[in-house]
Amino acid sequence: MGVSREYLIQRTLLLFAVVLGVVIIVFIITRIIPAHPELLWAGPHATLKQIEEARKELMLDKPIYVQLYYYLINFFKGNWGVSWRTHRPVFDDIINYLPATLELVTVAFIIAIVVGIPLGVLAAIKRGSWIDAVIRVLSVTGASVPVFWLAMIAQLIFSSKLGWLPGFKRVDEIVVLETGFRKITGFILLDSLIERNWAVFIDALKHIILPSLVLSVYPMGLSARMTRALMIEVLNEQHFRASIAWGIPKRTALFKYALKNVIAPVIASLGLSFGYTLVGAYLVELIFNWPGLGYYTAMALLSYDYPAIIGSITFVAIFYTVINMIVDIIHAAIDPRVKL
Amino acid sequence: MKHKVLEVNDLTIIYRTLEGNVHAVDDVSFSIEKGESLCLVGESGSGKSTIALAIMRALPPNAKILRGEIILNGKDLLRMDEKEFSKIRGKELSIIFQDPAASFNPLFTVGETISDVLKYKLGINDKKKIKEIALRALKEAGLPDVERVYNSYPHELSGGMLQRASIAIAISVNPSLLIADEPTTMLDVTLQAQILETLKDLKDRLGLSILFVTHNLGVAAFICDKTLIVYAGRALEYGSTEEILKRPLHPYTRKLLKSVPRIGAKREKLPFIPGSLPDLRNPPRGCIFAPRCEEAREICFKVRPKMLEYHPGHYVACHKYSEGNWG
Amino acid sequence: MMVSSEVKLMMKLLIKNKVSFAGFIIVLTFIFVGILAPFITPYPADARGWVFHMNQRLLPPSWKHPFGTDEFGRDMLSRVILGSRYSLIISVSVIGLALLIGVPIGLVAGYLGGKVGSALMRIADMFLAFPPLLLAVAMAATLGRGLRNVIISLAISWWPWYTRLMYVQTNSIKTMPYIDAAKVLGLRTPTILFKHILPNAITPVMVQAALDMGSAILEAAGLSFLGVGVKPPTPEWGLLVTEGWASINRAWWISLFPGLAILITVLGFNLMADGLREITDPRLRRLLISRGGRI
Numbered sequence: 001m002g003v004s005r006e007y008l009i010q011r012t013l014l015l016f017a018v019v020l021g022v023v024i025i026v027f028i029i030t031r032i033i034p035a036h037p038e039l040l041w042a043g044p045h046a047t048l049k050q051i052e053e054a055r056k057e058l059m060l061d062k063p064i065y066v067q068l069y070y071y072l073i074n075f076f077k078g079n080w081g082v083s084w085r086t087h088r089p090v091f092d093d094i095i096n097y098l099p100a101t102l103e104l105v106t107v108a109f110i111i112a113i114v115v116g117i118p119l120g121v122l123a124a125i126k127r128g129s130w131i132d133a134v135i136r137v138l139s140v141t142g143a144s145v146p147v148f149w150l151a152m153i154a155q156l157i158f159s160s161k162l163g164w165l166p167g168f169k170r171v172d173e174i175v176v177l178e179t180g181f182r183k184i185t186g187f188i189l190l191d192s193l194i195e196r197n198w199a200v201f202i203d204a205l206k207h208i209i210l211p212s213l214v215l216s217v218y219p220m221g222l223s224a225r226m227t228r229a230l231m232i233e234v235l236n237e238q239h240f241r242a243s244i245a246w247g248i249p250k251r252t253a254l255f256k257y258a259l260k261n262v263i264a265p266v267i268a269s270l271g272l273s274f275g276y277t278l279v280g281a282y283l284v285e286l287i288f289n290w291p292g293l294g295y296y297t298a299m300a301l302l303s304y305d306y307p308a309i310i311g312s313i314t315f316v317a318i319f320y321t322v323i324n325m326i327v328d329i330i331h332a333a334i335d336p337r338v339k340l
Numbered sequence: 341m342k343h344k345v346l347e348v349n350d351l352t353i354i355y356r357t358l359e360g361n362v363h364a365v366d367d368v369s370f371s372i373e374k375g376e377s378l379c380l381v382g383e384s385g386s387g388k389s390t391i392a393l394a395i396m397r398a399l400p401p402n403a404k405i406l407r408g409e410i411i412l413n414g415k416d417l418l419r420m421d422e423k424e425f426s427k428i429r430g431k432e433l434s435i436i437f438q439d440p441a442a443s444f445n446p447l448f449t450v451g452e453t454i455s456d457v458l459k460y461k462l463g464i465n466d467k468k469k470i471k472e473i474a475l476r477a478l479k480e481a482g483l484p485d486v487e488r489v490y491n492s493y494p495h496e497l498s499g500g501m502l503q504r505a506s507i508a509i510a511i512s513v514n515p516s517l518l519i520a521d522e523p524t525t526m527l528d529v530t531l532q533a534q535i536l537e538t539l540k541d542l543k544d545r546l547g548l549s550i551l552f553v554t555h556n557l558g559v560a561a562f563i564c565d566k567t568l569i570v571y572a573g574r575a576l577e578y579g580s581t582e583e584i585l586k587r588p589l590h591p592y593t594r595k596l597l598k599s600v601p602r603i604g605a606k607r608e609k610l611p612f613i614p615g616s617l618p619d620l621r622n623p624p625r626g627c628i629f630a631p632r633c634e635e636a637r638e639i640c641f642k643v644r645p646k647m648l649e650y651h652p653g654h655y656v657a658c659h660k661y662s663e664g665n666w667g
Numbered sequence: 668m669m670v671s672s673e674v675k676l677m678m679k680l681l682i683k684n685k686v687s688f689a690g691f692i693i694v695l696t697f698i699f700v701g702i703l704a705p706f707i708t709p710y711p712a713d714a715r716g717w718v719f720h721m722n723q724r725l726l727p728p729s730w731k732h733p734f735g736t737d738e739f740g741r742d743m744l745s746r747v748i749l750g751s752r753y754s755l756i757i758s759v760s761v762i763g764l765a766l767l768i769g770v771p772i773g774l775v776a777g778y779l780g781g782k783v784g785s786a787l788m789r790i791a792d793m794f795l796a797f798p799p800l801l802l803a804v805a806m807a808a809t810l811g812r813g814l815r816n817v818i819i820s821l822a823i824s825w826w827p828w829y830t831r832l833m834y835v836q837t838n839s840i841k842t843m844p845y846i847d848a849a850k851v852l853g854l855r856t857p858t859i860l861f862k863h864i865l866p867n868a869i870t871p872v873m874v875q876a877a878l879d880m881g882s883a884i885l886e887a888a889g890l891s892f893l894g895v896g897v898k899p900p901t902p903e904w905g906l907l908v909t910e911g912w913a914s915i916n917r918a919w920w921i922s923l924f925p926g927l928a929i930l931i932t933v934l935g936f937n938l939m940a941d942g943l944r945e946i947t948d949p950r951l952r953r954l955l956i957s958r959g960g961r962i
Contacts, residue, residue, distance in 0.1 A: 021793030026805065034809050133686055137934075140941055144933035146885060148892045149908050149926030152915055160916050225941070238442035243453070245396050245437075246509050247430015247461040256456075260447045275798025283892055287912075301808060302894045313805045317797045 008329070015325050020072075022317045027071050030310050031058070040306040043084040080314075081307030085300060090311035093296060099186030100170055101281050101292030107189075107212040108277060109270065112219035117266060119220075120227025121259065127232060135224060142221020148283035151214045155287060158210060168289040171204045211288045215280050219273045226269045230262040237261075264331050271327030275320045344411075345517050345549045346372040346395070351408035353390055353399070353573075360621040364390045364403070366573045366628075369647075372517065372566075377543055377550035379564035379581065381557055381596070385617050387573035388553045392521050395551070396435055397425055413516055431461050434510040438522040440502035444494035450505050451490035454478075454512065461513045477512035478505065482538045500531040504538065511542060521553045536562055557596055561585055569593050572617050572628045575647065579654035589656040592629050627659065635660065687942025693935025701755030704748050713741040714749035716900025725918040735920035737910065743921060746902040747928050753903045754932065757814070757887045758880035761821040766876055769826035773833025774860055774868070778841055788834060791827035799824070800886050807895035814897050817890055821883060828879075829872055836868035874943060881936025888929055904929045 031037050039046075042054040059067050074080070080090040116139075123135040159167025166172070171188055175181075181200045184191045189208070192201035234240055235258065243253045282294030289295065293312055300308035353365040365387040372378045380388040393399050395410055397417065410417045412432060417425060437443045444453060454474040455467075464470050471490070478486040481504040494502060503523060510518055520539065524532040540563050542548055552564055560567050560581055567584050569577040569592065577590040588594045618624055618631060627633070630640040637659070645657045700707070708714040720740030728735045734743035769791075776787035794802065806820035840846065841864060849859050888905025890896035897903045899910070904925040911921025 017789075018793065018796050021789070022796050025793055025797075025802070029802075029805050029809055033806075040809065136686060136941065137938070140937045141930070141934055144881065144885070144930055144937045146888050146892075146905065146908065146926055146929045146933075148889070149922065149929065152908070152912055152922055153919075153926070156915055156919060238437060238439060239445045241398055242435075242437055242443040242506070243445065243456075245398055245430060245435045246453075246457045247426075247434070247513065248453075248456050249426065249460055252456065252460070257445050257448065261445065275801075279798050279800045279889070283889060286892075297804075298893055301804070304808075306808065309808050310805060313797075313801050316801060320798045321796050 007332070011325055011329065015321060018321050019318050022314065022321065023072060023075050024068070026310060026314050026317075027068055030306075031067060031071070032064070040304075041081070043306065044304045046084075075314075080311040083300065083305050083308040083311075085303050085305040085308065090307050093308065094293060094312055094315050096186075097291060097293045097296040099292075100188075100290060101278070101285065101294055103170075103187045103189060104208065104212055104215060104285070104290060104292060105274075105277055105281055107208055108215035108281075109219055109274075111212060111216040112223055112270070115216075116220040116223030117227050117263075120224040120266075121231055121254070121262075123224065123228040124231035124235060125254070127228075132228075135228070139221035139224040139228075142217040142219075142224075145217060147214060147218065147280045148287060150217065151211065151284045151287040154210055154214050165210050166207050167210060170207050170290060171200060172207075175199055175203045211284050211290055215277060215284050218280055219270055219277050222273050223266055223270055226266045227262055230265055231258060234258045234261045268327055268331045271324060271330075274323050274327075278316055278320065343374045344371050345374050345376075345413060346551065347409070347411040348391070348395070349409045349411070351391065351394065351410065352406040353387075353394055354404050354406060355400075356402045356404065362620045363623050364573050364620065365394070366623070367407075368568075368570065368573075368575045370566075370568045370575070370578060372549050372551060374516075374549055375543075375547040376566065377548075377552055377564045378566040378568060379552045379554055379560035380568050380570055381554055381560050382570035383555055383617070385572075386555075386570045388555075388570050389521060390573075391570075392435075392519050392551065392553050395517075395519060396433065397429070430457060431513050432516045433519070434513055434515040434517075435519040435521065436503070436506050436510050436523045439526050440499050440506055440523075441494065441526075443506050444502060446494050449491055449493055450497065450502075451492075454490070454505070454509050457509055458512060473512060474508070477508040480511065480542070481505065481508035482534075483508070499527055500535065503527065503531075503535055507535075507538065507542070511546065511548070514546075515548075517549050517551060519551045519553070522555070524559065525555070532559075539563060557585070569596070572623070573620060574628045575657065576629065577654075577656045577658075578647070579651070583651065583654045587651075587654070589650055589654070589661060590629075590658050591633050591635050591660075627657075684942040687939055690935045690938025690940075690942070693931060694939055697751060697932045697935060698755065700748060701751040704752040708745040708748045710742040710745040714745035714902060716741060716746065716902055725914065725921075727918070728920055734924040735918065737918075737921045738914060743907075743924055746907055747904070747925050750902040750904045750907060750925060750928065751932070753814070753897065753901060754884045754887070754929075757818060757821075757903070758883040760818045761825060761883040761887070762876050762879055764818065764822035765825035766829055766872070768822065769829030770833050770865075770869070770872060772826070773830035774837050774865060776830065777834040777837025778856075778860055778864065780838070780841075784834075788830070791830045794824065794827040795831075797824065800889055803886065803890060804893060804895060807890055812895060812898045814901065817887055817896050820890070820895075821886055825879070825883070829876065832872050832875060833868060836871060837864055840864050840868050878936055878940035878943065881933040881940070884929060884936075885933050 030040070034040055037058055038051050038054040038060060041058060042051045046054070055061070059070055078091045082088065083090050083093055086093055119135050119139070123132045126132050155167040158164050179197050179199050181192060181195065181197050184194060188204040189201065192198070192204060240253060240258055243257050244250065248257070278294075281292060282298055284290070285292045285294035286298040293316065297309060297312040299305070300312065348371065349369045351365055351368045352363075355362040355364050368387075368391060370378060380391060382388045390399070390403070394403075394405060395412075395417065399405075405418060408418070412428065417428070420428075444450060451471070451474060454477070455470050458464060458470045458473055462473070464473070475486045475490060478489055483489050483501060483504045489497065489501060489505060497505070507523075523539070524535050527535060536559065539550070543550055543563070550563070552560070554560060557567075564581045566579065567581040568575055569584070569590065571592055577584060577588070577593050584593060585597070588597050618628060624630060624641065626639070626641040626643055627636070627645050630636040633640065639659050643659070645659045645662065647655050647657045648662055650656050650661050705711065705714075712718045713720075718741065720736070723736050723740040724738060726732055726736040726740075732742050732744065734747060737743055737746070772787055772791070776784040778784075802824035803820040806823055807816055810816040810820060846859065846863060849863050854863075884904070887896060887903065888908065891903055891905030892909045897906055899906060907925035908922045908929070911918065911923075911925070915922050
């Protein structure tokens, strides 16, 4: 383990600085760029009185730095405004909708890693062959496909036309009611396992297959491409050729030695793609009526629910920053050369 | 006659590149007897490393062996399938590379690498026994504090220590032939001498047969019984090292000898000879060295000289020494 | 001289790499169709979207309408063809604007270095802290729908990438002897920056920019789907897909073809990129990968 306490402290401080920066950028976008922030904040159907209230709440008559000060205070208190669509505090809404998104993204990533890395290794070993070409084109396709379109088509074919899989929501409400399933963590797959409620577990699994497969297309392609590129580099490294020349069998040299050099950077790049996948979830959730943060934001966008839009975007940006930090630390911990 | 460990006959290798075929090794032959060491001496780009890689069957994919045979202990390596060769690789045949720091996977300890080699090559599964053998080999290779080296990651060790560790790996399997591909070039001068000393000691004590690849005739003088001078993919002179140093025949060898630094000399420079290597995509018709040779005559540009035995056991490919051709 | 032989070598390698070459052909076709779009649409009025043909609504693909017709009876092929022009406009403008903002900042930050340089880079980092598209969504939600706002929103979230790239390039070039020579000669800083450093640093940035055009198309489509993109009836591909969503169970073709157009075009850019990336500096790529995309 190459991670020291000083490094962790330093990273946490940096994290705080980045979060501050993110909040300030959001402040600039929401308060300084629009001519009348109160109109956006109060929503399209607001009365004059509501607009006046919004003006007061945002303290638009005060100087900018005072506005920024109270903005930051409110932000760190979790006071992110009230959604006029749900009539609830935005922060509470976000916490409510978050588990569904995390569950979807987690399953998508598991699919991406389990399928993507072996495909990348295969392509690297068979580089130049038609297998390599097919894997390459497929993985680049993953990064080129408009994910909301793919979601529509997948839903149309596998749910509406063929009827193989459910195409909406996380779980069938009837199954939930019949079995007396109760939420614990908000992760339905996990909760149903804890309660040993197999009916709900299987139903939830069926529901998550289509959206998570669609969502996994991008990170799967990415991990396959990354694995291929890094693996080819490692195969050309002196130490790989040395391990072969010294008589370590090819299979061991590939899957024990070379793969270890590849795993850490692939995971790091997957960590980066986490942001992309999260955004993908925004689009996919809307198609599949998946009650997650993306669905929440998309509905907010479609109904001009400004506090909800800005709140959830800020939240996801911070979440993304935290994930990146964790990925960095994991990356450092895997590689004995990195001393941090 | 002694048992021949390695016999290379008429080896010819090309590289296929975007700009055409490069004739990297052209019709090279030599042999190594048991307990003997042979040096392949040449400048960079002379094809000496290509020969070593061909023996290890580790040529890059764009290389193609056109002709020849590589016979190790009576079996032709070039006519062997991958499965058969994988039994020989790292067992009868082992290697030390030029850059010790790049030879070890940075994410594994030296001990893990050695243990895996021993596990697969000696077929031992007992972890304690493997470690015992590994530690003994490390000690044999001249490393102090073997326990620490065993548990170290490559970046925690110096180049010299890593090179000793790779020597340990190579000798731990008792190979019939050890290939040393410029094993001291990347090290500083004092270390070079120490590593050579160790190799020489191992050769004498264990009766190792060594194929030594180097650009330095001084190194050859120190460690090799026989020497083969290669230039631009062709063998120019071949014989006992002593003979070649005392009575160099080929003009190229003489030039090389003049520009050779002694071991332990302060600075090591590549031998300097005016002109540059010929374009190996279109090698000249006659003697490959003719364009840079001060003594070249008309015939040198037209006819390719054959390898002839000038003295007993001392071969040279130069028209100067073939009667009738030289006026 | 050196540059042109470098380009020649890259072209040679690109042609050798069949998959990448196919991508190159797709990109050329896209640009060609985008420029010629108004002249090659079978039904120009349908393409622009201002006419309704209520008697030929939701017609499936046929010889007359190879991509079928939409909710308002408009020919989808015409709309998809004209859509290529909007995708081209969006991608070129977004990347151009992002370059215009990002390159000078990276150049100055890299040249000055020190506190000013790292302060500028930290600001760029703040922008990169947002997941892709999200910052653009926030901007677009604030500015409102429309082609111009889409371009501004995407460019605002895009420029820091070029700042980073430019910063790295400038940093490595500013220590070159010829820059020292220029300083000794007493050339003014702007002259050194724009005459001596910029031309030598810009090539990888431009290559990256050309390849990013595919991603810009994809993100613009995402904005349309979230309702913060271009305004109807602009035949932007993402909006066409979105418009077909409501009737997808009855008329799959409305969404299918514009989506395929996005897929194929972006695939073209990415296949080209994939090949080029392997061709160009593998060490830079290695560095990028090993540090998780952040230099």
